[in-house]
Structures are given as C-alpha cells and as structure tokens.
Amino acid sequence: MPERGRPRTFDRTAALRQAMELFWAKGYEGTSMAELTAAMGISSPSLYAAFGSKEALFLEATDYYTRTEGTEIWAALDEAPTACQAIENFLRQTARAYSQSDRPQGCLIALGALHQDSSSGAICDDLRRRRAENHTLLLRRLERGVAEGELPPGFDSDAAATFYATVQHGMSIQARDGASCDALMATVAGAMAAWQGLAGTA
Amino acid sequence: MPERGRPRTFDRTAALRQAMELFWAKGYEGTSMAELTAAMGISSPSLYAAFGSKEALFLEATDYYTRTEGTEIWAALDEAPTACQAIENFLRQTARAYSQSDRPQGCLIALGALHQDSSSGAICDDLRRRRAENHTLLLRRLERGVAEGELPPGFDSDAAATFYATVQHGMSIQARDGASCDALMATVAGAMAAWQGLAGTA
DNA sequence: TCCTTTATGTAACGATCGATACATAAATAT
DNA sequence: ATATTTATGTATCGATCGTTACATAAAGGA
Numbered sequence: 001m002p003e004r005g006r007p008r009t010f011d012r013t014a015a016l017r018q019a020m021e022l023f024w025a026k027g028y029e030g031t032s033m034a035e036l037t038a039a040m041g042i043s044s045p046s047l048y049a050a051f052g053s054k055e056a057l058f059l060e061a062t063d064y065y066t067r068t069e070g071t072e073i074w075a076a077l078d079e080a081p082t083a084c085q086a087i088e089n090f091l092r093q094t095a096r097a098y099s100q101s102d103r104p105q106g107c108l109i110a111l112g113a114l115h116q117d118s119s120s121g122a123i124c125d126d127l128r129r130r131r132a133e134n135h136t137l138l139l140r141r142l143e144r145g146v147a148e149g150e151l152p153p154g155f156d157s158d159a160a161a162t163f164y165a166t167v168q169h170g171m172s173i174q175a176r177d178g179a180s181c182d183a184l185m186a187t188v189a190g191a192m193a194a195w196q197g198l199a200g201t202a
Numbered sequence: 203m204p205e206r207g208r209p210r211t212f213d214r215t216a217a218l219r220q221a222m223e224l225f226w227a228k229g230y231e232g233t234s235m236a237e238l239t240a241a242m243g244i245s246s247p248s249l250y251a252a253f254g255s256k257e258a259l260f261l262e263a264t265d266y267y268t269r270t271e272g273t274e275i276w277a278a279l280d281e282a283p284t285a286c287q288a289i290e291n292f293l294r295q296t297a298r299a300y301s302q303s304d305r306p307q308g309c310l311i312a313l314g315a316l317h318q319d320s321s322s323g324a325i326c327d328d329l330r331r332r333r334a335e336n337h338t339l340l341l342r343r344l345e346r347g348v349a350e351g352e353l354p355p356g357f358d359s360d361a362a363a364t365f366y367a368t369v370q371h372g373m374s375i376q377a378r379d380g381a382s383c384d385a386l387m388a389t390v391a392g393a394m395a396a397w398q399g400l401a402g403t404a
Numbered sequence: 405t406c407c408t409t410t411a412t413g414t415a416a417c418g419a420t421c422g423a424t425a426c427a428t429a430a431a432t433a434t
Numbered sequence: 435a436t437a438t439t440t441a442t443g444t445a446t447c448g449a450t451c452g453t454t455a456c457a458t459a460a461a462g463g464a
Contacts (some may be wrong), residue, residue: 005410007461027317029231114313115229116379128379164391169371177330190365193399194392207440208430
C-alpha cells in the first residue's frame, strides 16, 4: 500500500545518515541548518516536513548512530566468554572505531552536546540518558561475571563499570585530538592493567 | 605612572573571571556576546576595547583558568615524593575540583571546544595544545620515577601518561553528567589499580 | 475528471549572532 | 586652556541563526 500524496524524491535514510555524520563531526550546536540541508541534498522545507525540526533530527540521528555505529562495540560485551575478555574486547573495539579516518573521530553520544545550559536542554538530557544506558550495559556484564563466579562476591561492579565508562569517554577526547588506534590501545592496556587490582581488592 | 586617557570603570580581572566561568559552563560556541557582556557587567564596545574579540577573550580566559583553577591539581605532581603518590594525588585533586558545586563541573580545557570543524579553529588548537602540555607534565613526572629507580627501566612512561590523561578527560564528562566526588573517586581507584600492572609489565 | 494529500522550490520571516560607528566623558600632556 | 588619548553609552551594522508562508507539482481516492 503506497503512500498518499506526492512521493518524496530523496532517500530518507540516506539523508539521515548524512545528518548523523555532520552532527557527529561538529556537534549539535556547531551544525547549522544550512550545512545540514547542503549535506543532505534537500531544501529546508523538505527537512522540516520529513524530520520535524533540527532538534528532532538530532535525536533521530543519535538513535540511528546507536543502531548502526555502536553495534560492534557493544556486541563485544555479550560475545566474550568472560567478563575480563568482554571488557577488553569492548575497549579494543572502541579504540578501533574511534580512530577510523573515514568517519569522525570519537563518539557522537559522548561529544555531541556537553553544555547543558545552552539552548538544547532536551538534546543534552537525551545524550546523558544514552551514556547512562551504556554504563548499565557494562554494569550488567560485570554483575554477570560475579554471578558466574568469575569475580568475587564483594566485587564493586558499579565502580568498575563507572571506571571503564569513564575511560571510554576519555578516549573520545583523545581520538578528537588525533590519537592513532595504537595510541588508544595503550590506554586500553592501561585500563586492563587495572583488572587484577579491581578483582583482587574485593 | 598612571595610564593615559580616561580610566576604565570596571575591574578587568574580575570581568575576565566572569567570562571564564561563563565559557567554562557553556563552552566557546555556546556562550554569546550578550551573555558575556551581561555577566561581565560591561557594554559590548568596552569588551572589545579591553579584550579585542570573543576569540581573544576566550584565549585569555583559558590562560586565566590555567593560572588560577588548575594549580592545585598539577601542583600535586611535584609535591608527592613518589610517582605513584603523585599520580594518585593528581587524580584525587581532579575528582575534588571537577565535582565542586560552586563552579562548573569538569574542565574548561577538556570541554571548552571539542569540534574542530566549527568556526573556531584557533580556539580548538589552543585547547589541544594545552591538553598536550598536561600530557607532558604527567610524562615528565613518570620519567622522573624511572630515573629515580621507582619504576623499572623499560616502563612505558608515554603510554602511562596517555592513560592517566585519558582518565582525567573522561572524568570531565563524568562530572558534567553530575557525578559526585565519591563517584569520581571510584574512577580514581580504578585508575590507580592499574599502577601495579603498568609498573610490572615492563 | 476533480478533490485531497503530500512534497518541492523560492523566498523570506523575526531573532540573534559577533562586531562597530559615532558622539560624549574623563583622564594626562603640553 | 587646549590638545591628545582612552573609555563609555547608544544605537545599529550585515550576516547568519532556525523556521515557515506560499504557490506549485505529483501522487492516490472518489
């Protein structure tokens, strides 16, 4: 059953991808409507008809980002047999993804809008919620490690999840500063060197 | 020897401090001239006469930030007798400073302008240079630890400095998300748990 | 065929952006 | 006293911001 009315002449998903890459590279406030319409290859009224507003477009772009760009990073958590390997693979995938030269460096969720007091309260809140969800994913995997006996009963999964999430956030800034994949891997090695200490102090 | 011409009626340093706090809270692009003049209590021409431009004001504000806000964090590096204690104190001071409720959370140098492609190339470059300087400070302290025999000869000071700098950058985002000092201390504990591993693998 | 519905293209909206022209005021230098 | 120098206050500059009217084009439904 086809749509009513005149069909749109552009690929909505392709346009959304272009918007995502622009927001990813320049942040929410740093990206103008003029740049968006140019990159998406559509006019301003078409953009508003298809996506609602700049804010709604950003929210949809971050959702698209999560579904397309973040998958390999977070899939590593469930694929590895142990929590230790899961965290390490998670960080190594992060290092690889954040340093790719054919796309913006670092993470859209971490860098897209950091200044709350700006005109974009909803944007900032949405990104913060997504960061909290990521923390929860790490926490669940670590708790599973405790449940399976890999980690001691007193292991502070929440503190460890916070630590590794923080390292990943720092890697976004490091990547924005031009760090190579190897340089990011040095940080991964440092973070994983903490594993023995974290698992032992329980 | 007093100045020629009509003396200015406002405290230049106090105005600079107000500008710094605003840039700190909202970032370079997120802060408007109207907000700056309101917070500084001066008119737009007075601002331009005293500081040159918004960009020059930001550069001077970051310099003021480095001289006034960052001192306690980086002083910890030289005061502690061992490199291990130096890094730990450095991170603990960071946790405390980043979570103060009477000032913006996180670090101006880390969060002030992260998106290079924006209109602010010089701003971004300046902050990146300052971050590189901070990395160098960590590196020098670790190299001193190697020279003094505290750390083994093969210790990778550069990788360790990168790791701890990355953790600090991540703490800025964590603090922006509302993390308490205790929560940041959990990350510090995680980062210091890596010390044994880093010092031992050399 | 005519009506409804949706999309496109042109053009422009009011608001805000960073930055200034201009006249006036207040200090020193001669 | 006069000239010079610097700061202030008002008012506004052109450019860009996100957003939208409006007329037209292209589809399905009756």
